[in-house]
Structure formats: C-alpha cells, structure tokens
Amino acid sequence: MTATAAEPAVDARGLVKVFERGRRTFWQRLRGEPDRRERFHAVDGIDLRVERGEIFGLLGPNGAGKTTTMKMLATLLIPTSGTISVLGIDVLARPRDVRARLGAMLSGERSLYWKLTARENLEYFAALYHVPPRQTRARIDDALTSVKLLDRADDYVERYSTGMRQRLALARALLPDPPLVILDEPTVGLDPQAARDLRARVRELRSQGRTVLLTTHYMEEADQLCDRVAIIDHGRIVALDTPGALKRTIRAEEVVRLEIGLADDGAAVLERLGRSATVARSERHNGTLAVTAHCASARDFVPAAFDAARSAGATIQHVEVVPVTLEDVFISLTGRALRE
Amino acid sequence: MSLLAADARAFVAAARKELRMWRRYPLFILGLLFWPIVLPATWVLMGQAYSGGGDARALAAFAERAGTTEFAGFVFVGYAMYMWLSNLLWGPGTALRQEQIRGSLEAVFLTPTSRLVALFAPPISHLPFSLLNFVTMGLTLWLVFGIVLPLGPVLEATVVIAIGIPSMYAIGSLFAASVLRFGETGPIVQLVRGTFVLACGITFPLVMLPGWAQAGAALLPPTYIVADIRTVLFRGVGLGGIAVDLVLLLAFAGLITLLAVWVFRILETSARRRGTLGSY
Numbered sequence: 001m002t003a004t005a006a007e008p009a010v011d012a013r014g015l016v017k018v019f020e021r022g023r024r025t026f027w028q029r030l031r032g033e034p035d036r037r038e039r040f041h042a043v044d045g046i047d048l049r050v051e052r053g054e055i056f057g058l059l060g061p062n063g064a065g066k067t068t069t070m071k072m073l074a075t076l077l078i079p080t081s082g083t084i085s086v087l088g089i090d091v092l093a094r095p096r097d098v099r100a101r102l103g104a105m106l107s108g109e110r111s112l113y114w115k116l117t118a119r120e121n122l123e124y125f126a127a128l129y130h131v132p133p134r135q136t137r138a139r140i141d142d143a144l145t146s147v148k149l150l151d152r153a154d155d156y157v158e159r160y161s162t163g164m165r166q167r168l169a170l171a172r173a174l175l176p177d178p179p180l181v182i183l184d185e186p187t188v189g190l191d192p193q194a195a196r197d198l199r200a201r202v203r204e205l206r207s208q209g210r211t212v213l214l215t216t217h218y219m220e221e222a223d224q225l226c227d228r229v230a231i232i233d234h235g236r237i238v239a240l241d242t243p244g245a246l247k248r249t250i251r252a253e254e255v256v257r258l259e260i261g262l263a264d265d266g267a268a269v270l271e272r273l274g275r276s277a278t279v280a281r282s283e284r285h286n287g288t289l290a291v292t293a294h295c296a297s298a299r300d301f302v303p304a305a306f307d308a309a310r311s312a313g314a315t316i317q318h319v320e321v322v323p324v325t326l327e328d329v330f331i332s333l334t335g336r337a338l339r340e
Numbered sequence: 341m342s343l344l345a346a347d348a349r350a351f352v353a354a355a356r357k358e359l360r361m362w363r364r365y366p367l368f369i370l371g372l373l374f375w376p377i378v379l380p381a382t383w384v385l386m387g388q389a390y391s392g393g394g395d396a397r398a399l400a401a402f403a404e405r406a407g408t409t410e411f412a413g414f415v416f417v418g419y420a421m422y423m424w425l426s427n428l429l430w431g432p433g434t435a436l437r438q439e440q441i442r443g444s445l446e447a448v449f450l451t452p453t454s455r456l457v458a459l460f461a462p463p464i465s466h467l468p469f470s471l472l473n474f475v476t477m478g479l480t481l482w483l484v485f486g487i488v489l490p491l492g493p494v495l496e497a498t499v500v501i502a503i504g505i506p507s508m509y510a511i512g513s514l515f516a517a518s519v520l521r522f523g524e525t526g527p528i529v530q531l532v533r534g535t536f537v538l539a540c541g542i543t544f545p546l547v548m549l550p551g552w553a554q555a556g557a558a559l560l561p562p563t564y565i566v567a568d569i570r571t572v573l574f575r576g577v578g579l580g581g582i583a584v585d586l587v588l589l590l591a592f593a594g595l596i597t598l599l600a601v602w603v604f605r606i607l608e609t610s611a612r613r614r615g616t617l618g619s620y
Contacts, residue, residue: 019615071615076446078612100452110443113357115364120357127353128451130346172447 007088009211010050015082017043042068044235057226058215065235066215103173103181109165114158129176143171163194183214219326252294260289262314272308350453354461380419406545408574418542421566428512435462436519463512496572504565506593517604
C-alpha cells in the first residue's frame with residue numbers, strides 16, 4: 001500500500017495495551033501455579049486520527065498512557081489489540097517502512113551517546129537512518145542548524161546542558177527528513193528559556209509542512225503549541241478538539257481559585273459557594289480548603305464567596321482569578337488536576 | 341543505495357561508534373596489555389613449580405597428554421582463548437545492556453536499519469582488542485619465556501583464528517540477544533564462561549576430562565580453535581592436518597549464527613510485547 005497525501009498522518013483504532021503488574025517467579029512457573037499477576041490497561045481503547053501538517057498534542061498526567069501510545073505508534077511496542085496506520089502504512093505489518101518515515105524523540109537526552117560529539121552522534125544515526133552518504137554531511141549540518149547547535153557540533157555531548165541535549169535529540173529525529181515527527185515530553189526538565197526555544201523549533205517543523213505529534217503534561221505547552229489536543233486519562237481519550245474549543249466546554253468565563261481557612265469539614269461553605277458558581281474541585285489540606293470554581297463573572301462571584309465563607313464561619317485566605325485553561329478542562333472531566 | 345548496502349553501512353557505523361566510545365577510555369587499553377601478561381605468566385610459573393622446575397619426566401608426562409613439551413606456549417594459547425571468550429561473552433551483551441540502560445537502544449530501534457546491526461556490530465568492534473591480546477601474548481612468550489614462534493605456524497594459527505571468528509562471534513551474539521528480554525545476563529555468562537574454560541581444554545589437555553565430558557567438548561567451537569592453534573604452533577602439523585576441524589568450525593558458525601538470529605527475533609518480539617526494550 002502506498003501512502004497518499006489524503007491519508008491521515010496517524011490513524012489508530014481501538015488501540016489497547018495491557019501490561020502485567022508484579023512478578024511470576026521461575027519456581028511459580030515450574031510448579032504450574034496460576035498466574036496471579038494483575039492485568040493493567042495502560043491504553044484502553046484509543047481512537048486517534050492525526051491530520052497531515054498539524055501539531056497534535058496528547059495531554060495528560062503521568063501514567064495516563066501517553067508514552068505507551070507513542071511507543072506503539074513508533075513500532076517499539078506491539079499493541080494488545082487495535083490497528084495503527086502511520087502515513088498510510090500498517091505499523092504491525094510493515095514496521096520497518098514506518099520507521100524509515102518517522103522522526104522520533106522518545107527518551108530525550110538519555111538516548112544520546114555522551115562520550116561522542118554531537119556530530120559523531122548524528123553521523124552514527126544518519127547511517128542507521130540510511131541517509132545516503134553523499135547527503136550525510138549536509139543533512140547533519142541542516143539538522144544542527146535547525147536546533148541552533150552547529151557551533152557546538154564538535155563538543156562532547158557530556159558537556160551540553162539538558163536543553164542542548166534535548167535539541168540534539170530533536171536534530172537526530174530530523175535526520176531522515178521525516179514527514180511525521182513524534183516527540184514524547186519534549187520540554188520536560190528544561191528551564192523556561194530552553195523550553196521556549198524548543199517550542200519554537202517545533203513550530204518551525206509545522207511551517208516546513210511536517211506533522212508533529214507530541215505528548216505533554218504541561219497544559220500551557222499544549223495550549224500554545226498544538227492545533228488539536230487529545231486529553232488522555234487512565235488510557236482513554238476523554239476529550240479531543242482544538243484548545244479553544246476544549247476551553248469553551250467549560251461553561252464559565254473565569255476560574256477563581258480560593259484558599260479557605262476553616263475548622264469543620266467544609267461541606268457548608270462548599271454548599272454555599274455552589275449556589276453562585278460551579279465548584280470544579282476542592283481539596284482539604286491541614287485546615288485549608290483549596291477550591292477551584294468556574295463562574296460567569298469573578299466580579300460577582302468573589303464577594304459572594306466572602307459572604308459564603310463568613311456565614312459558614314470560615315475565612316478566605318487567598319483569591320486568584322485566572323482565565324480558563326486546559327487544566328480546568330481536565331479537572332472538569334476527571335475531577336483531578338493534571339499534576340496529581 | 342540498496343537496503344543491504346544501507347544496512348552494511350550502518351553496520352560499519354555501529355562498529356565505528358563502539359570503537360570511538362572505547363577510545364574515550366584510554367585506561368581500558370592499559371588493562372588489555374596488563375592482564376594477558378600477568379595471568380598466564382602466573383599459570384606458567386605454577387606449572388614450572390608443579391613439574392619440579394621443568395623435570396624431564398614431568399615434561400614427558402605432560403607431552404604424552406598435550407602433544408608438546410612447550411607448556412608455557414600451551415598455557416598462553418589457552419589464556420588467549422579465555423580472553424577472547426570473555427570479551428565475546430561479556431562485550432556484546434554488555435554493549436547492548438548499556439544501550440538499554442542509557443536509553444539509546446530504543447533510539448537505535450526507532451531507525452529503519454536491520455536489528456541485526458545492533459546484534460552483530462558490537463561483537464565485531466571487539467575484534468581489534470582480541471587481536472591485541474594475541475599479539476601481546478605472542479610478544480610475552482618471546483620476550484619473557486624466550487619462546488620464538490616461527491612465522492609459518494604463526495600464519496597458520498592466524499588462519500585458524502580467522503576461521504574461528506564467525507563461530508566465536510556468533511556465540512557472543514547469542515548471549516547479547518538474551519539481554520533484550522532478560523536485561524542482566526551476568527550470572528549466565530559466568531556459568532557459561534566457566535563451563536567453556538573447563539570443557540574446552542583452555543588450561544589443560546582435553547584428555548584429562550572424562551570421556552563423556554570430552555564428547556560434550558566436541559560440540560563447542562572453542563575446543564577446536566584452541567586445540568588447532570596449539571597443533572599448528574607446537575606440533576608442526578599443517579592446516580591440511582586439521583582441515584576437518586576447520587570445516588566443522590565453519591559449520592558451527594553457520595548454525596550458531598542462525599540460532600542467534602532466531603533467538604534474537606523471538607526475544608525482540610517478546611520485548612516489544614512486554615515493553616522491556618527500554619527497561620533498566
């Protein structure tokens with residue numbers, strides 16, 4: 001089957017990956033004891049269609065199934081069930097053809113050889129990516145230029161900062177000149193400036209006509225970078241749309257975060273707050289109740305919140321009014337914050 | 341560029357990468373020069389002590405079993421084989437394991453190059469170190485023990501080594517394959533290395549083993565390599581006299597290579613199902 005421009009960059013259907021938790025020892029096997037390991041659904045029936053030329057984000061907390069999904073798309077993991085087509089090619093039937101068209105950055109800086117220079121790393125991977133020998137040098141220079149590392153090309157990678165290593169890992173992913181680039185948590189561990197730099201490089205990939213599929217647990221990153229976002233939790237996609245459309249699903253103009261000092265369990269104050277806003281999340285910790293409320297107008301809600309607290313014998317210690325973010329979408333869908 | 345040519349280029353690049361990494365640790369070379377001199381020399385001195393300082397009757401008894409009175413050469417050839425085996429059993433598996441721990445194994449497996457490159461390139465990159473061992477030991481025999489190996493038999497021994505290389509590297513690859521699924525293979529390597537040292541006549545003549553053990557030794561390629569090197573170096577037998585062994589070695593190479601590829605494919609699929617490719 002030949003890939004055509006009309007076909008999506010990624011088309012996954014009914015994707016399931018089940019892992020076993022725990023151990024089954026050699027003696028248990030030898031004695032024929034029943035397998036008591038727990039079956040854990042890391043990915044639990046994902047349908048995903050990524051169009052060509054877009055930046056598509058998988059947003060979710062750690063352990064949601066993002067990396068497992070990426071590894072299945074990248075041929076590193078065999079799904080328990082489901083089908084995956086990448087650029088029109090069946091991943092299970094023709095994994096090698098998929099790998100030839102895919103640039104992937106999955107384990108970031110760890111995946112580089114620190115005792116080699118950046119250029120030596122890329123020379124090695126250029127050969128593994130079957131880059132023609134005559135094009136190798138130009139391809140390496142282009143990749144290093146695009147991540148702004150050409151001037152440090154002959155330094156050992158061990159002398160690089162974390163951000164530089166992440167950029168080098170991205171440069172490696174670009175070596176095969178891939179139409180599809182997949183990035184797993186590309187900015188994790190980076191300082192804000194390095195993260196901004198890397199996001200700028202990702203936007204350039206889209207302007208070059210490439211499709212980018214990335215995972216992140218940073219809501220700002222998904223919001224700023226992605227054309228469409230799939231919110232993933234417990235191995236399932238719980239929402240999928242543009243960041244703007246996802247935020248519009250929250251029927252509120254503003255989000256108010258409150259910290260309320262109280263002596264009781266907070267039920268009374270929550271009940272009163274609920275009369276003038278939607279309480280999306282509440283968490284009690286050391287005598288303080290943290291509340292996230294969705295409302296039409298903070299100007300109207302905040303005085304009402306003070307009244308509610310006072311009448312319940314509680315004290316509002318902190319008020320923060322913020323615009324609706326993807327985090328609020330996640331909270332409204334799952335009742336939990338992304339970082340929990 | 342055909343797929344085969346592209347994979348061949350990737351193979352060379354992978355072996356070159358391994359050598360570059362080794363070059364960044366120059367003290368490793370010092371170890372390569374030190375041990376091949378010190379350890380066999382201690383065994384030779386032990387042999388001299390046990391034989392009453394080279395007593396004629398003791399030497400005759402040794403010659404009856406080993407086919408030569410040249411026990412220093414006998415020990416050095418055995419130790420060269422031991423070093424080669426150690427390098428091959430530890431080296432490629434360790435290289436793959438380090439890739440796995442580092443996180444670079446997944447990056448390699450994300451490329452379209454044949455998986456066999458990752459399997460066979462690290463063993464081949466160890467070849468120069470093994471050759472360095474052989475040269476060091478030959479020089480030690482000459483400079484310390486005054487044994488000058490004549491050029492003709494040395495060249496014939498080189499042919500034996502060259503013919504033994506495929507089977508030895510196939511053994512190394514077979515062990516490397518198991519890393520994909522099981523991670524640490526150190527204890528198994530220790531077990532197998534010990535078995536090979538005992539069964540293949542590394543430090544003593546094979547006739548010292550009971551008959552059933554000798555039959556088992558006949559199934560192991562190092563047995564033939566070490567025996568044939570000793571035969572051409574110390575007994576004046578030419579390559580024609582060991583032709584059957586050499587053909588057997590090539591057959592072993594083919595069989596073990598096929599076995600290594602088969603095991604590697606099964607374990608790679610298992611690792612992709614269980615998600616252990618990138619496990620620590």
